[in-house]
Amino acid sequence: MALRTDLKQNMISEIKGNKNYISVEIELQYQPDLINLLRKANHYLGQRFYYKSKDHRLEMCGIGYVLEARYSHLEHDKIYEYWQSIKEQLEAKVYHDKKHHLKFFGGFQFSEHALTNEWKDYGMSHFVLPKYLITIEDGRCYLTYTEQSQKFNIEEINDILSKLDESKRTDIIEIPTMISNKDIQSEEWKALVDKVVQFMKDSVALQKVVLSRRRQIVFENEVNIEDALQRSLNINESSYLLLFESGKSQFISQTPEQLCQISNGILYTNAIAGTISRTDDETINEFLKDELLNDSKNQFEHRYVVDSIIHDIQSFTKHLEYDKKPTILTNKHLYHLYTKIQADLLSENVLEIVNQLHPTPALGGFPKAEAMRFIENEEFGTRGLYGAPLGYIDLEDNGEFIVSIRSMLVNENSATLYSGCGIVKDSNAESEFEETDLKFKPMLKALGVM
Known part of the structure; x- marks a missing residue:
């Protein structure tokens, strides 16, 4: 043409x-x-x-x-x-x-x-x-x-x-050869969970903190990023999918979570916090959804997120609306607690709203300042774009930004995967480790190693 x-x-x-x-x-x-x-x-x-x-x-x-x-x-x-x-x-x-x-x-x-x-x-x-x-x-x-x-x-x-x-559809032909697949500082991470749990039991200054961890996978050859995108597209149709390249680095996120959308002066956002695994048996799934909706830890965590978002946007908005009870958001492998939030904006600056909303307690913790201070002082490594707001603004200053979880950073033949979970005072290090392990699955499947 x-x-x-x-x-x-x-x-x-x-x-x-x-x-x-x-x-x-x-x-x-x-x-x-x-x-x-x-x-x-x-x-x-x-x-x-x-x-x-x-x-x-x-x-x-x-x-x-x-x-x-x-x-x-x-x-x-x-x-x-x-x-x-x-x-x-x-x-x-x-x-x-x-x-x-x-x-x-x-x-x-x-x-x-x-x-x-x-x-x-x-x-x-x-x-x-x-x-x-x-x-x-x-x-x-x-x-x-x-x-x-x-x-x-x-x-x-x-x-x-x-x-x-x-540019007609091309089947994935490369099957990557993996050299290594290892968690980074896994035992230290579990010890950090124990540390923050004890801190919360001893003090009311911090009520929730999200801890992230990493896994590094090395391949024989360079990662084929287009194959990874195609696998992600094939695997999960109920998430955002994003690639952002700069220099030799390629960042991919397959996230279910939107930070915010702004359209014609109206802010649309949501709270997603509280997770349970999904099975292939729909009878069991109905039980799991009911368990999630009635689980005190997950409800507690979800309420923090809702309250924090409302607190952060109130001074920038008017006529705020949100659901009083969470519903279930369904992904291919997981169920999440979900609450929609909508408000008329007083500010035209979409990035001002992004700054106010980030990070939600689902990615930082609560209270926000104390949680961020703990993360920066105690967490291993740097999150970079993991959990960060990524998206776009158009010519009319409308835009949408995602929360870039379920993500990885690719550089030539190496992929560093990121996942995290919310820690509260009754958290258990082993179960939280298993939850973060589950959250690696989307990127492992994108890489073709699972």
């Missing part, structure tokens, strides 16, 4: 080029396989992202970065101001009957805890503007081409169109 001559002429005649950036968008009459498109665009390795929403309404991939905004500190306001300045410098054209779909994609590290070497490819605050963005939304597909004005070349649209023509 090539750009129609009449459309090409329209672009040439309509684009003024008097701003620093130009972004044009066309609608495609077919839907390419976006993961296979990433395979075709491997010469952009290190400058790609992928995002699929949990409700399947949105799937997109970005190829090539026109610009990157990265800071060595958590700079929510600076990133937002940077995006506003880019929009002022942008000439945006659409050649269809819908809105322009350009996204500013990225996120923030979990905290300002000093980064360890494995996270060096990512800024503490890190957002990118894609050169090519392919968006499938509500059954329609769009190609967005963005470039600096002096580099803008309509023929580059034909280059990506030729790759889109070739």
Whole structure:
């Protein structure tokens, strides 16, 4: 497929080029396989992202970065101001009957805890503007081409169109050969659980803290990230799926948890906390769901999350609504307690809301400040993008951010997997270790080793 001559002429005649950036968008009459498109665009390795929403309404991939905004500190306001300045410098054209779909994609590290070497490819605050963005939304597909004005070349649209023509679904052919699969500091982690449990029994200063741990898997060859994405897509259709590349690093999250969505001044968020394993027997599953809904530890943990979110957003919102009792969120392997929350916003700055909400007690603890202090002082290693807010802002300052759990950091032939669990004063180290072990499963299956 090539750009129609009449459309090409329209672009040439309509684009003024008097701003620093130009972004044009066309609608495609077919839907390419976006993961296979990433395979075709491997010469952009290190400058790609992928995002699929949990409700399947949105799937997109970005190829090539026109610009990157990265800071060595958590700079929510600076990133937002940077995006506003880019929009002022942008000439945006659409050649269809819908809105322009350009996204500013990225996120923030979990905290300002000093980064360890494995996270060096990512800024503490890190957002990118894609050169090519392919968006499938509500059954329609769009190609967005963005470039600096002096580099803008309509023929580059034909280059990506030729790759889109070739991007039919490809079966996974690689079976990875694993060299090692080991937990990192597992005994030390259990001892840390015992330590925090005793601390909670002795003091009311900390009521819940989420402790994360890691597992490292090394392969004979480089990890095929497209295969990992495809396996994730095949395995679990009820989660978000995200890839964010920078340098030699590739971060994947297959998370059920949304931090927030903002659409036309309305905030949508939810509380997910409290987990139980799911089986293949539906009779047993009904019993497990009932057990989860009536389990005091899980209910206690879930209530913390709901109360914390409401406390964090009250000063930025009006007319707040939420369910008074949790329901069950079903994933392929797990059940979670779930509460929907909605509010009208007083602030237009989506990143201000992201900053307020992160981390929820489901990823940090309660009270928030004390839990974060404990994590930064006591936890082994650096979380980096694990549990961090990742997502996008569009041209209308609408956006969605996920909580990047069920995740891993890939660098060449090594994958570091992350999982965590909420610790309260009646927690048991062995059972919490088993829970985190269960949460490694999505990434183990994505890697093809399970």
